[in-house]
Amino acid sequence: MKRNILIIFSLCILCSACGGKSPTYTTSVVSKERSSAECPNDHATYLSYEDRDVLARVSLKTLDKIKKGSALDTSDVIQMQRSGIQPDTMIQVLLFTHSKFTLTTSEIIQLQSEGVSFKVINFMIRT
Numbered sequence: 001m002k003r004n005i006l007i008i009f010s011l012c013i014l015c016s017a018c019g020g021k022s023p024t025y026t027t028s029v030v031s032k033e034r035s036s037a038e039c040p041n042d043h044a045t046y047l048s049y050e051d052r053d054v055l056a057r058v059s060l061k062t063l064d065k066i067k068k069g070s071a072l073d074t075s076d077v078i079q080m081q082r083s084g085i086q087p088d089t090m091i092q093v094l095l096f097t098h099s100k101f102t103l104t105t106s107e108i109i110q111l112q113s114e115g116v117s118f119k120v121i122n123f124m125i126r127t
Contacts (some may be wrong), residue, residue, distance in 0.1 A: 023039045047067045047089065055083040065097070072099040074107050077124065087117040094120075 047055070047066070055063045059079035065072055072094060080090050101124040103111075111121050 003061075003063070021080050028093065045094070047085070051083065051085050051089065055080065056058075058083045066093055069097055074103070074111060074124075077111065077116060077120065078084070079114045081114055081120075087119045090120050091123050095122065101125070 052063065057065075059076070059082075062079040063071070065076060066113075068101040077094075080093065084126065103121075103125055108121060108125075111124075
């Protein structure tokens, strides 16, 4: 079944979670079947509803951290991978949550063994 997709652009201006420090536009891809009248300061708006639903089942803690704009750690990245979130979307989540990493060799090996893409791991190393 083909789904209609609507792209929404939002600007984080006076967000209480990040203090308005997200100067770039976020892009949301949401189904037209759902309401897009959510709080504009919800940092998870760039996740599709399907990604949110799966992530909520896999790790509600990680989804809550994303919604609040809290920094994520390697376990959160693994949870996003287990949820099937695409690498580009994962990078956007890491950008907008201002997540910083100092990865050890064992963490890199763990991320690789969990199937996290090289693109995401490389991005994490560069933060």
